[in-house]
Amino acid sequence: MDKKIVYFDEGGSENTLETFRLVQERSSSLNIRKLVLASTTGSTAVKAKDFFSRDGIKLIVVPHQWDFHREQNAFPEPLTRELRREGHEVHFGTMLFHTDGLYGSNSATTMANLLRCFCQGVKVCFEIVLMATDAGLLVSGEKVIAIAGTASGSDTALVMQAASSQHLKRLRVNEIICKPLNPLNIDELKGR
Numbered sequence: 001m002d003k004k005i006v007y008f009d010e011g012g013s014e015n016t017l018e019t020f021r022l023v024q025e026r027s028s029s030l031n032i033r034k035l036v037l038a039s040t041t042g043s044t045a046v047k048a049k050d051f052f053s054r055d056g057i058k059l060i061v062v063p064h065q066w067d068f069h070r071e072q073n074a075f076p077e078p079l080t081r082e083l084r085r086e087g088h089e090v091h092f093g094t095m096l097f098h099t100d101g102l103y104g105s106n107s108a109t110t111m112a113n114l115l116r117c118f119c120q121g122v123k124v125c126f127e128i129v130l131m132a133t134d135a136g137l138l139v140s141g142e143k144v145i146a147i148a149g150t151a152s153g154s155d156t157a158l159v160m161q162a163a164s165s166q167h168l169k170r171l172r173v174n175e176i177i178c179k180p181l182n183p184l185n186i187d188e189l190k191g192r
Contacts, residue, residue, distance in 0.1 A: 005175075005176050005179075006178040007179060008155055008178065008180045008181060009180075009181055010181075010182055011120065011121065011149065011151070011156075011182075012151065013152045014153070015154065015178075015180070016044065016149070016154045017047075017051070018178075019149075019154040019155055019157055019177075020048065020052070022177050022178050023147060023177060024055060026175070026177050027055070027145055030143065032143055032159070033058060034057070034059075034060060034142070034144045035048070035057055035059055035060070035144065035146075035147060036062065036129050036132050036138070036144050036146045037061050037062065037146075037147045037154075038124045038148040038149065038154075039062070039063055040152075041075065041076075042079045043153075044149070044153055044154055045079065048061075048147070058087060058089070059083065059089070060088070060089045060091065060128075060137050060138070060144075061088065062093070062128040062131055063090065075092075091132055091135045093134060112127075119150065119179050120148075120149070120150045121155055121156025121180070122156055122179060123148075125146035125148045125156060125157075125158045126171065128148065129146050129163075130163065130164065130165045130168070131165075132144075132162070133162045133164040133165075134165050134166075140162055140163050140167060140170060141162065142161065143161055143174065144159075144161075144162055145158070145159055146158050150180060155178070156180070157177035157178050158174075158175065158176055158177065159175035159177065160172060160174060161174060
């Protein structure tokens with residue numbers, strides 16, 4: 001089997017439309033109708049909604065959880081209503097790789113740091129698919145495409161088989177569609 005992976009020179013929002021184009025191509029060839037999308041402020045969600053509007057795609061948008069680094073959530077409530085009215089989902093679940101100490105261990109940070117060795121977007125793709133499955137928005141084993149990025153926009157996309165956080169060993173990455181070749185590290189992300 002021969003598949004193409006696209007590597008962007010740098011991570012960031014300038015790759016968003018190309019990432020969407022690559023996802024559109026792959027979702028069509030694999031007949032995948034659900035996309036799980038990370039979007040903090042709603043900007044990427046609006047772009048995705050507009051880009052995929054004619055494809056019969058259902059978006060599962062995963063913003064930051066409530067009370068994450070700020071009292072007010074950055075994802076606008078009117079956009080949440082609009083997306084849901086159009087048949088998409090918006091899920092404000094617990095960000096699984098930001099819960100150290102919750103269960104008396106630091107395994108969440110270890111997992112996050114390991115996945116960041118690939119890039120920030122890979123870490124987020126894992127996290128949002130687990131979160132969406134925990135919420136019942138995906139069925140374990142269901143093939144989806146997860147889309148995330150570095151700091152803003154989208155630059156990473158993976159074809160995955162969903163699993164819940166209770167069955168992490170069942171989560172699968174079937175394909176890498178795209179990712180940054182030279183991703184920023186977490187310390188650089190904090191400086192942005």
